Amino acid sequence: MNLRTRRLNSLGHSPSLAFVPSRVVLDSDDLEAARDRLAVNIHLMFQNQENRRFAYGLVITETGVTVYMFDHSGAVSSQPCNYHQDPEQFWA
Secondary structure, X not given: OOHHHHHHXXXXXXXXXXXXXXXXXOOOOOHHHHHHHHHHHHHHHHHHXXXXXXXXXXXXXXXXXXXXXXXXXXXXXXXXXXXXXXXHHHHO
């Protein structure tokens, strides 16, 4: 463990650091299963960072991305964004 990691661990969650769990899957894969795996990772994050109030997550496919926002009461998701057809929306 380096000095930076020890310092962050001793201070707890740092608001200047962001970690966005993501799942990369094929369009033909089960997107609900990818969402569920993402939710498990977020749940583990909430368990290990007690002061975390919310977290974002991504499910990325060959053609699109869906953004999820999780908090302790559940999750909301965006509409899938096709980043090939609407690249401006993806980067906005």
